[in-house]
Amino acid sequence: MRVLRAFCGYNRDMNDQKLEVSPDNETASFEVSETDAGTRLDAFLASRIDGWSRARLQRLIDSGDVLVNGKLAKPSYKVSASDQVEVELIPAPAGNFTPENIPLEIVFEDDHVIVINKPAGLVVHPAAGIHSGTLANALAYHFQQLSNAGSVRPGLVHRLDKDTSGLLVVAKTETDHENLADQFRAREVFKSYVAFTLLEVELKTGRTHQIRVHLSWLKHPVVGDELYGAGRDNNLRDVHLRAQIRKLKRQFLHAEQLGFRHPHTGEQVRFVASLPAELTGLLEKLDTQ
Numbered sequence: 432m433r434v435l436r437a438f439c440g441y442n443r444d445m446n447d448q449k450l451e452v453s454p455d456n457e458t459a460s461f462e463v464s465e466t467d468a469g470t471r472l473d474a475f476l477a478s479r480i481d482g483w484s485r486a487r488l489q490r491l492i493d494s495g496d497v498l499v500n501g502k503l504a505k506p507s508y509k510v511s512a513s514d515q516v517e518v519e520l521i522p523a524p525a526g527n528f529t530p531e532n533i534p535l536e537i538v539f540e541d542d543h544v545i546v547i548n549k550p551a552g553l554v555v556h557p558a559a560g561i562h563s564g565t566l567a568n569a570l571a572y573h574f575q576q577l578s579n580a581g582s583v584r585p586g587l588v589h590r591l592d593k594d595t596s597g598l599l600v601v602a603k604t605e606t607d608h609e610n611l612a613d614q615f616r617a618r619e620v621f622k623s624y625v626a627f628t629l630l631e632v633e634l635k636t637g638r639t640h641q642i643r644v645h646l647s648w649l650k651h652p653v654v655g656d657e658l659y660g661a662g663r664d665n666n667l668r669d670v671h672l673r674a675q676i677r678k679l680k681r682q683f684l685h686a687e688q689l690g691f692r693h694p695h696t697g698e699q700v701r702f703v704a705s706l707p708a709e710l711t712g713l714l715e716k717l718d719t720q
Contacts (some may be wrong), residue, residue: 461516463514467512472492472509473489473506475516492506497516497517498516500515528568529563535573543604543695544600545574545603546689547599547600576603592682594681595685598703598704600689623687625687625710675713683713685704685707688701688702690702
C-alpha cells in the first residue's frame with residue numbers, strides 16, 4: 432500500500448466560519464479580514480467564537496491567553512487586516528476535578544517530561560460538559576509533580592482530539608512547560624501523523640483540527656471523521672468496507688512521531704508510537720480485499 436506525504440499549512444479560506452467550542456477544540460487561530468479591520472479585539476473574538484461571552488474573552492486576553500501576531504494585546508486593541516490572532520480557550524476550573532486511576536501508556540519519562548501514547552476516545556482535559564475520565568484526571572493521579580498543578584490541565588503543553596491517538600508531551604515543572612510552549616509557538620516541534628487514503632502528514636502549525644479540515648477541503652476527509660467527513664464513508668460502494676469503518680468508531684488519525692528539544696538538556700529527541708491495533712487491523716483487512 433502506498434504511503435503519500437502531505438504537509439498542512441494554513442488556508443485563509445477556512446477562516447470566516449464561526450468556531451463552535453467543544454472538548455475537541457480549545458485553541459483557535461484567525462486571520463483578520465478587511466471587513467473586520469478596526470474592530471476591538473474582544474469584539475472580534477466574540478463574533479468568531481460561539482458560546483463565549485465578551486467578558487469571558489476579555490479575561491482570557493488580560494491573562495495572556497490571546498496573542499496578536501505573536502504578541503500580547505489589550506481587549507481594546509483595534510485589529511488590522513491580516514492580523515494573526517491566536518487564542519487558547521482555557522476552560523473554567525471545575526470544582527469537582529479529581530485525580531482518577533485511568534491506565535496510561537508511558538513512552539518516556541524523566542525528571543522533566545513525560546511522553547504519553549494517548550488512545551482514541553480519551554478527552555485530553557475537562558471542558559464544557561466533561562468533568563471526569565480525561566487524560567488530565569489520569570495525569571493528576573499518576574504523577575506527583577506536574578506543571579500547572581491544581582488546574583484542569585496539569586502538565587499539558589498541547590493536545591490531541593478525543594478520537595485521535597498518539598504522542599503527547601507533558602511537562603513536570605513550570606520552567607519545562609514554558610520552554611516546551613515556546614518551542615510549539617516557534618513551530619520548532621516536529622509532529623507527524625498517519626491519516627487514511629493513507630497519508631503521512633507533517634504538521635507545520637497547531638491550529639484546531641488542522642489536518643481534518645484540510646483533508647476535508649481537499650475532498651479526501653479522514654476516514655471515520657464524523658465532523659468533517661460529511662457522511663462520505665456511507666457513500667462507499669463496498670459494503671464490507673463500510674461495515675469495517677463503522678466498527679472502527681473513531682477517525683483514522685494517529686500522532687505517530689513527536690520531536691522536540693529537551694527543555695533541560697537541550698538535546699533533540701524524537702519518539703515514535705506504532706499504529707494501534709484497531710487501525711492496523713483495518714489496513715490488513717483492506718490488503719486482503
